[in-house]
Amino acid sequence: MPQGPGDSLLAVYDLCLERGGRELFRDLAFEVSPGQLLQVDGPNGAGKTSLLRILAGLSRYGFSGRVERRTPLLYLGHHPAVKALLTPRENLAWHVAGEAAYNDGQIEEALARVGLYGYEDVPSHALSAGQHRRVNLARLYLSHCPLWLLDEPFTAIDKGGVAELETLLVEHVGRGGAVVLTSHQVLRVACRVQVLSLTEGLLA
Amino acid sequence: MSAVAQAPGPARFCLVLLRRQLTLAVRRPIEIGNPLLFFAMVVALFPLGLGPAPDQLAGFAPGILWIIALLSNLLTSDTVFRSDFEDGSLEQLLLAPQPLFLSVLAYIGAHWLLTGLLLALVSPVFALMLNLSAPAVGVLVASLLLGTAVLSLVGGIGAALTVGLKRGGMLISLLILPFYMPVLIFGSAAVRNAVLGIPATPYLAIIAAMLCLAIALAPLAIAAGLRISVDA
Amino acid sequence: MWSFFHKLGSPPWLYRIAGTILRWLLPVTIVALCVGVTWGLLYTAPDFRQGNSYRIIYIHVPAAAVALAGYYVMAIAGAVSLIWKMKMADVAMKSCAPIGAALTFIALVTGSIWGKPTWGTWWVWDARITSMLILLFLYLGVVALYEAYDNKEAAGKACAVLTLVGMVNIPIIYKSVDWWYSLHQPASIKMTGDTTIDPSMLYPLLLMIASFYALFTCCLLMNMRAEILEREARTGWVKKLALGYRS
Structure with a gap:
């Protein structure tokens, strides 16, 4: 389904990232449109987390290229951002x-x-x-942001929780939202999962 | 039903943050008590180091009280953003749709309420212990109320720049102590003037002017520092 | 104009142009320093009150003046690096800090040596000396912050913020230290304040100030070249350079 650039929630142009003198990825270009579930794939140290932080706008230098964010987004990182002293x-x-x-x-x-x-x-x-x-994941049930950026959302979650989360992702995508997530496990969802390889670009 | 329309306005968000910070502090009361205890203990050091002669202590009292207030503020500055950095709340704050300038002011405001305000309120007790003359006590409280707010704002800059570093504690003093010096000069000068019976309002006005400048500019530096620290 | 700005952002170009500037600026600086020192130390009349000890101003005053100016150079480079995200401005800012700290230190030491015959003590909490001391702390803070970060790019940005905060604060600090001094000390041991300086003493001093500025620029350029090489160590042009090709 071809889409014009105006429809996408997030657009990335010519993204190159170098860390410690080593090039992690170069000339990465893709768009995230409503209804898209995108899994970022790559071995440890491939730059998955760095990419997500760049997409979210937390990383502001150290890379070249351009990221256009056209919608409010929700980013869940490695840290749960849960205060132990609060309920x-x-x-x-x-x-x-x-x-x-x-x-x-x-x-x-x-x-x-x-x-x-x-x-x-x-x-x-x-x-x-x-x-x-x-x-932290409860925020996904509350959020109205169309675009979710999830960094390893399944870490430390039991099997039942993973299944619940997968259903939620499908629901969100079905509502016209979009999800970009990093994970090492294969998603068992009832919708198309696109895979973004940091070395080879967008795979079918 | 867009998310932007639903997001709380900046003022309301600031109140939420303030309430959150204050609740967090109240649930660990020792953290509130520590700077006050520090204040009390260092006050006790000075008679031991300088000798107990009352009039001599009274002469040094404005400087002593101001230096201790400055140090206890310095020691707590490091913690303003640290726990939020460690548990990932800080990156969420940076992504919040509300202006970071005001959110940062809420954090600093909470820090001031928990250290500066309380220090100013208990300072008369220590002023009496050091034989500070009665009319000067009021000026001391006023100068501490204004001055510690400046210190909190400036300390926030150091905290923001060092929050990502494992060993930030000592470094933060190196970075921000020079910026504390003008406040110390005018704060202690105000109290000394009050002791001598000279009007102290000009000095208080200068500290208030510094506070205005700090409110206008420090959050910019703090916000920039936080973005750098989260990114590093 | 814009192409010049873009070139400034290119490490190899900056490395080369800095080398070219150094090739003529360095000899000029050395000659000017030698002339200034000989002129100031040998060919000026002794001061009628301080005798020969005043001659230390030919080191002290230029060092102090350039140390203060160096902070502003650093802050401007920091602002450029923050606003236009120019990496080379980062390099310039980072390279300023140790030079500025060294000059401030020289100013403090020479001031102290000068103080011994003049006031009979090595250290006086005079407004200017105190201000210089605080300036030294500000420089050292920048150096310490830079060294504390592992990620040098983040270090550059953090130091840029710190120097900008410092730039806003320096006038406040200087004014308040002046005020503090006038509060506590009656103006009995005022320094050179309102005494005038004879032209025969002034000209070598001006020459020394100019050559200290040149010296600062030389040190800055050399420091920047070293820093550029370190940062770009993995790139092709540095490897070529190291293997002895002329670019």
Whole structure:
């Protein structure tokens, strides 16, 4: 399905990245359009995280090329951004990403979706690392951002959680959103997954 | 139903951040108490080092109190962004649609409320212990209220520039102590004037002017520093 | 104009042009320094109050003046690097800091040596000396911050922010130190303040100041060339250069 450049949520032109004198990728160019699920692939140290940080706008130098962000985006990085001294509810309600003001009902529903029903008002330091990641993933249920950039979203998540998350990604893509994620595991989803190889560019 | 329309406005977001920072601090009260305790202990060092003669201590009191306030502010500056950097909250803050300038002001405001304001409020006790004359105590509180706000803002610059470094603690003092000096000069001069019975308002006005300048410019430097630190 | 700006951003071009400038600026600087020193130390009359000890101004004053100017050069380079993301401005800024710190240190040491016969003590908390000391701290802070970062590009940006903060603060610091000094000391041991300087003493001083500026530029260019080579060590043109080709 060919699309004009105006429709895409994110466009990348001639991206080259060099770290410590080693070229990680060069002349990377692609667009992310609504309904697209893009998996960034490559071995450890290939620059997957660096690419996602460049796409999100967190990395602002050290690379050449141009990234056009045409829509609000949600970025989940390696760190869960969950404060141990706050409860999951407070973590989401006062989140520093400043996305929207959610009411209690929305937050409870999102926490229930990630399997934290009953943990809403438990201090987060009593939760496990996997549960911290789940609190962070609850943001996906709340978010209205069309574009999601997820860096290794399945880390420390159990099998059931992975399946839930995969369903969520498909739903989001079906609603006209787009997802760019890095992961080493093969996605079992009921929609087309495009693979972006950092060495070879966009694969079918 | 676009996300932009739903995002809270900058002022509201600042209040959320302020509330978040204050809640975090209140849940670990020892962190609030530490600078005050530090203040009290260093006050006790001076009579031990300089001798207990009351009038001699009174002569040095404006400088002593100001230097200690400065040091306890310095020691806490390092922590303003550190835990947020370590758990990834900082990168989320940088991606927030609200202007970083104001978000940073909220962080610094919370830091000032927890250190500068409290220090200023307890300082009369230590002023009396060092025999500072009564009329000077009011000026001391006023100068600390204004001055520590400048210190928090300037300290935030150092914190932002060193937050990504493992060993930032000592470095931050190297970076920002020179910028603390004007505040120290005018802060202690205001208190000394009050001791001598000369009006101290000109000095307070100068500190207030510095505060205005710091509010206008420091958040720019802090925001730039945070972007660099998160990127490094 | 724009092509010149673009060229400035190109490491090999900057490396080459800096070499060309150095080739004539370095000899001129050395000659000017020699002439200035001989003129100042041997061919001027002794001061009627300070005798021969005043001659240290021929080192002290130029070092102090250029040290302060160096901070502004550094801050301007920092601003350019932040605004236009020019890597070579980073290099210039980074290279300024140790030179500026060294000049400030020279100014402090010579001031201290001068102070001994003049005031009878090695160190006086005089407004200018205190300001110079703070300037030294500012320079050292930049050097320390640069060294603390592993990622040198981030280090450059962080130092650029710090120098800009410093540039805003230097006038405030200087003014407040002046004020502080006038509060605490009656103007009894004022330095050269309102005394006038005889033209026969002034001309060698001006020559020395000019040659210190030239010396600063030489050191800066040499430092920048070294830094460019280090940063570009993996690129083709540096490898060629190292293998002895003339580019």
